[in-house]
Amino acid sequence: MTGTAGLPSPANLALSRKEDFKAFADGPRRTQPDVLTHAQLKALSPQARADYNRSRREWHANLGPLRTPQLAELHEDLWDIIDSNLQDGDKAKGAVAVDAFPGLGKTTSVLAFAREFHRREIAEQGEFTAQGNERVPVCRVGLTGNTGMKDLNRAMLEFFGHPGRHRGTTAQLGQRALDCMLSCEVRLLALDDLHFLKWRKTNGIEVSNHLKWIANEFPVTLLMVGVGLADKGLFSEGGTKGDAVMAQTGRRTTRLGMRPFTIETEKNRQEWRQMLLALEQRVVLTGKHPGMLVDDLSDYLFARSTGHIGSLMTLINRGCQRAVRSGEETLSQDLLDAVKNDEASEKARQELEAALEKRRLTSRPRPAHRKSA
Template identity: 50%
Template structure:
């Protein structure tokens, strides 16, 4: 390697809420895991080569996943049952899905991963272009904001397709319908849908708009949000004004993504399997078998409260600190220097105390043994 050779790094900057970015997520090549060098090999690198190697490791650790956890696989199966059975003709509204779960469980990542897989399957089955010669776009992804209204939702759809966003809500909807029909879109993933349900009146307006989308667009709507059911969107109406909510509830199947739990043997085995899977992905010179699953299972559960996003942020930041400090491994001494999100840190002391008192444990009674490799 030439030291003065240009180096852009492995970062991939794109927005999946734009067609160009979504295509990069769907069709982009899988990342190549950096070589795991020994301390001696690291010492043999030139200063610039070491900077580049560490930069590649930082990007790799920040983008581990999606990991095929039991939760993710179960969600994908439920989504497939809804999406792939929605072969209704255009005169019939297609039932929708609502993935409603606590923050930090990886629901957006899991749903986008399903969308990516479904997109690839449809292109493999039907071809990259339609009969009319348009690009085939089986799935689109949009994310809402805190002040999204009906026009804003239609504008987000148009913006994804690269269409003009001028005009009123009806004009934008007509543009979007034309794009859906031309590009053969079958699935809308609408993330952060709870932003449309901030109050009772907004819940009714959201139900009205999403019902309109299901009537006009021949697609399956996959809504992703936090506490949407709690806000009353799927409940039966208690007054004539709330009848729309009841109708929306009849058309929508609620799904969720559960956190990891350690109250039973099955949950503890799941946690151990997850840590072993993550451990194999880490690129640290002093990594050893069992570094996470045997040495840190209780610690990592207490620090993450079983939430996937909190766990991955903690490990990512821990790896960065291990690389920068030259420690090259994860252990309690190093991890205690790593800050995590506020929700995880708030629950940390209580969980750690319960584990230390023997009231909780992440360790299975009979852990599966790691297979020896030649």
């Protein structure tokens, strides 16, 4: 299956390969299907209705990324860091670690940034280097469970499809990866799920040494994404010799986080409402109406997602799929009650629901703020 202009289908991409990442970065944005009326939907032929429903299934499964305040804040920080990393190759560049709990949109936000950076670099410098090699501004590596240093080097070579990726020592694989980065003028190396690396010692000295070598020798901004990286010891400092090794990584690495949505202040509630407004505009259901999410379901959706955008997007996606399949064509509490969500949000929802029902908490801004929005 292919997408627009012969590109691979977006549903059939593996972003750990440069051809697929390029297709992801260069491909056009999805086109939102039209919202039909009930009469228009009923008037469709069986084939046309099947095609329309399929386009909606794909659309609802890919509603993001939304430009939430969290994503905007992260992107601004990333632009600051990567644009300041224009030092010559003899100088080590500052690294970034996006370290936050699951379900807050770390990977989605980083991929959105990597896409923007790729497009900017290609637009400014062209698709080929001065030596005639393919320009690859971003190398993205997704790590697997219990990955070692040799596995990491091999994964970087897999991204480029290097013929020497299957054999060699850790050092040899690392040198081949460096050659690829230099030839293709990679400027951003994104390592996703860094917590999957083997942390054989509690202070992670082996991991830190290898990442420090990459930061020193590769002319790239190292962007690490993971959960509990601080607890793993990535940024630790202390009095021992091992901790001194870690301290250098800590000094060179900027830690960025992502916060969940909260409803503790008026500003927090306004952010939640604006995000629901943006999400409501993207829902393609014939029974959709203004306020379906922001007025009718605001408290309910916050309780079901506990302010984690990953859980919210999963719930909305699954709810839309059921609304189309069942013919209800709208999102309601009754429909969403039948939709299962991730285990973490389901376990945390009861206490939140009780507080919201008793009006001890609310996700809705005051009317004056709502009107101005």
